[in-house]
Every structure is written in structure tokens, then in C-alpha cells.
Amino acid sequence: EVEEETAAAVVADSSGDAAKVEEEPTANTVIPETNENKRPNSLPIVQQGDWSAYFDVKTGVVFYFDETTGTTSWDPPFKDFPRIVMEGSVPKVLDSSSIGNISMERALGYIGVDEMAEALKWEEAKEEERRKNAAKKAAAAAAAAEETAVVEIENEENTAAVSTKPEGKTVEMYEAVKNAELERLEQEKIVAEEKKVREEEAAAAATAAQLAQEENARLEKERIAAQYAAAKEREVAAKLAIQEKLEQELLEKERLENERAEKERLEAEAAAAKLAMQEKLDQELLEKERLESERVEKERLEAEAAAAKLAIQENLEQELLEKGRLESERV
Numbered sequence: 001e002v003e004e005e006t007a008a009a010v011v012a013d014s015s016g017d018a019a020k021v022e023e024e025p026t027a028n029t030v031i032p033e034t035n036e037n038k039r040p041n042s043l044p045i046v047q048q049g050d051w052s053a054y055f056d057v058k059t060g061v062v063f064y065f066d067e068t069t070g071t072t073s074w075d076p077p078f079k080d081f082p083r084i085v086m087e088g089s090v091p092k093v094l095d096s097s098s099i100g101n102i103s104m105e106r107a108l109g110y111i112g113v114d115e116m117a118e119a120l121k122w123e124e125a126k127e128e129e130r131r132k133n134a135a136k137k138a139a140a141a142a143a144a145a146e147e148t149a150v151v152e153i154e155n156e157e158n159t160a161a162v163s164t165k166p167e168g169k170t171v172e173m174y175e176a177v178k179n180a181e182l183e184r185l186e187q188e189k190i191v192a193e194e195k196k197v198r199e200e201e202a203a204a205a206a207t208a209a210q211l212a213q214e215e216n217a218r219l220e221k222e223r224i225a226a227q228y229a230a231a232k233e234r235e236v237a238a239k240l241a242i243q244e245k246l247e248q249e250l251l252e253k254e255r256l257e258n259e260r261a262e263k264e265r266l267e268a269e270a271a272a273a274k275l276a277m278q279e280k281l282d283q284e285l286l287e288k289e290r291l292e293s294e295r296v297e298k299e300r301l302e303a304e305a306a307a308a309k310l311a312i313q314e315n316l317e318q319e320l321l322e323k324g325r326l327e328s329e330r331v
Helices: 002-014 113-163 169-239 242-330
Strands: 046-048 051-056 061-066 084-087 090-093
Touching: 051 090, 113 169
Parallel strands: none
Antiparallel strands: 046 051, 051 061, 084 090
């Protein structure tokens, strides 16, 4: 029994933590599941530019993640992003030719032991691409800052040239200040580039350490699985007997019989409940029809009473007119 529980734990671990079932929240009350580095726990369904689409197993809803800034969103990031629809409880990319599509099993987090190495390589390549994009953006920002500084210096030179006319030592001092400022900007650029290189090296080292740790964990799981298989074979070869097999078959038969009886009982209870519900609905329908008939009859009687009252009123008015006419004739 201990070995069987160990095997079950190995299989559960190799399937990935994303397959664990939790209480189902709503997309309006929770945020997508991410890890310590603010990264989604599953692999993306589809990717375009810096944005990727992921399937959140807690809410059953697709969300979107910016691989560069770490921003998450429940809505598509832009109009041309590949459309995703839900078929039952499984998301599907309408444009199946989109670059970056992977298997739905991986997107849902069901990664087997044999696929773990491929998934790690995929994540490593993706992380390298993010680092390259970040380096390009940093270089572009540094170039823009340098260009802005140069433009400011040129503007200052033009302003100084228009307002004053330096000569002799004043020109030399101005050139010295200008050169010092350019040298300072160049030193800041070099320091920023060195810092960026150090950060990239640290990130690469952290990623490599994480990948090595995950690889070691995968190897350990495979070793445990192999040990379990060997122990199971030794157990079957040493302890398996005909009597034990017969007893197991008898117990299995009794269990199946109990399950069948329980299933029939549940089905009978469900049928009885359904019949009672149907009878209740029929009674409610009959009561509704009776009330409707009474209402119609009441409206008819009220209409007849109103017509009779109107006729009596007309007769009284005619009698009054006749009486007035007779009185006039008598006079």
C-alpha cells in the first residue's frame, strides 16, 4: 500500500500542479495565477509580440500576459490578436496557424515526464527572447537619452552663440565645460551598459539554476518511478498466489455489487424526486388554470353587472323624461 501511494504521488507530481482542482471563483473577483516572479504557472496558448494568451484553470477563463512588463489583462491586448473561443471547458485558437501555438495539454498544465525537457527548452528559449527584447529597449532608451542630451547641449551652444560672443579664455572654458559634460554622459552610458550586462548575467544565472533544479527534480521523479516499478515486479514475483488472487476477485465482485446496488438506489431516488417534481408542476399548472378561469368568470360577471346597471340608469332617465313631458302636457 505504501508503494502504491508513492507511485500515485509520482504520477500526480509528473502531471504538474496546474492539474489540481480548487474551488471555482469568478473572473471578476480573482487575478490570474502567477508564480513568485509574476509569471503564469502554465504555458501560453498563443503568443504575438510581447503578449501571450494563457488559460487560468482556477476561473476557467483565458487571460493575457505581457511578457516584458508583467502586465495581466482579461481582455485582448489589441484588435489583431488571435481570437480564442471556449469549446465546453477547453479554449481553442480560431487561427490555428498563429505563431507560438502549442498543444492544449501543455496550456492546461498537463505536462508528462517525457515532455518536461522539451517544455524547459521552450521556456529557456522564450526567456532568452525576452532578455534580447529588454536589451534592445534599454539600448534604444539609452540612445534616445544621449540624443536628447546632445540636442540640449547644441541648444545651449546656439543660445550662448546668439546672446554672447565669447572670445579667448571664455571660449576655452566653454569648450572645457562642454567636453566635461559629454564625457560625463559617456561615463553614465558605460555604467548603465555595465549594469545592464550584470543584470542580464545574474538573470541568466538564476534561470540556469532554476532549470538545473527542475531538471534534478525531474530526474529524481524518474528514479523514484523506476524504483517503484522494480519493487512492484519483485513483489509480484515473490508474493502473488492463487488463493490471494481468488480472494481479491471475490472482494472486487462484492465491491462491484455494492456499487451497482448503490447506483440503482440513487437512480430510484432520482426518479422518485423527478416524479414528485413533475406532479408538483402539474398541480401548479392546474391551479394556475383554475385561477385564470375564475378571473375570466369574474370579469364576465362584472361586465354583465355593469351592463345591467347601465340599462337601469337609461330606463330611469327615460322615465324621468317621460314624466317631465307628461307634466308639461298637464300644465
